Amino acid sequence: MGWRVAFIAGLVLAPVLWLLFGALPAIQIDAGYPLLIAAGLIVGVSTRYGAGCTSGHGVCGLSRLSPRSLVATLAFMGSGFATVFVVRHLIGG
Amino acid sequence: MSRITLSALIAGLLFGLGLLVSGMANPAKVLGFLDLAGLWDPSLALVMAGAVLVGLVAFRLAGQRQRSLLAEPMRLPTARDIDRRLVLGGIGFGVGWGLAGFCPGPALVALGTGDMKAVVFVAAMLAGMALFEVLEGQRT
Numbered sequence: 215m216g217w218r219v220a221f222i223a224g225l226v227l228a229p230v231l232w233l234l235f236g237a238l239p240a241i242q243i244d245a246g247y248p249l250l251i252a253a254g255l256i257v258g259v260s261t262r263y264g265a266g267c268t269s270g271h272g273v274c275g276l277s278r279l280s281p282r283s284l285v286a287t288l289a290f291m292g293s294g295f296a297t298v299f300v301v302r303h304l305i306g307g
Numbered sequence: 308m309s310r311i312t313l314s315a316l317i318a319g320l321l322f323g324l325g326l327l328v329s330g331m332a333n334p335a336k337v338l339g340f341l342d343l344a345g346l347w348d349p350s351l352a353l354v355m356a357g358a359v360l361v362g363l364v365a366f367r368l369a370g371q372r373q374r375s376l377l378a379e380p381m382r383l384p385t386a387r388d389i390d391r392r393l394v395l396g397g398i399g400f401g402v403g404w405g406l407a408g409f410c411p412g413p414a415l416v417a418l419g420t421g422d423m424k425a426v427v428f429v430a431a432m433l434a435g436m437a438l439f440e441v442l443e444g445q446r447t
Binding site for chain 1: 308311312313314315316317318319320321322323324326327328330332333334335336338341342343344345355358359361362363365366383384386387388389392393394395396397398399400401402403404405406407408409410411412414415416417418419420422424425427428429430431432433434435436437438439440442443
């Protein structure tokens with residue numbers, strides 16, 4: 215088993231480990247299935263295209279003081295804020 | 308299981324537990340952070356700042372080493388270019404993140420709770436990554 219698979223397995227098993235000691239915290243997913251599928255596809259393509267996400271660019275890249283990751287982080291924070299504004303206050307408002 | 312595999316597993320578990328403790332595995336809370344015009348919840352910024360503070364020390368120590376604690380060669384990212392791919396990828400990711408409140412790490416943690424919505428999101432995300440591979444393969 216490769217170390218990458220082991221790391222992913224650890225992430226997925228974290229809630230299982232948690233459940234041995236107590237009830238899980240709330241995980242509230244309001245999006246419906248069509249939106250989840252669209253969002254998942256976009257996140258999948260884009261994180262590969264931009265070579266990182268909140269963890270890769272946001273936490274690790276900023277920790278390494280990478281200018282590249284700072285640009286990526288500003289890009290996804292900006293478009294994340296804009297997307298929620300459009301969805302909640304322009305369309306849903 | 309090798310010591311490297313075991314350390315990666317423990318790192319994944321620790322990361323996942325951190326996301327659960329901080330509430331970052333909860334899309335409703337993440338969307339609360341992204342909703343600047345609503346009842347803004349700054350938690351995500353604080354969690355990220357905390358993680359970066361720890362990371363600053365960790366990567367500083369890592370940068371001083373030729374080999375990892377388990378004697379593997381250090382493999383830190385080498386890309387430096389700030390190009391169209393980086394910016395468009397970042398913008399695209401932000402759109403998907405804002406639509407559902409899930410980014411890859413927290414989605415994998417939510418998957419482990421068995422929530423069907425998380426299963427569907429992760430399946431779509433993996434399909435998106437596979438789609439990228441196909442599109443990328445056609446370019447070359």
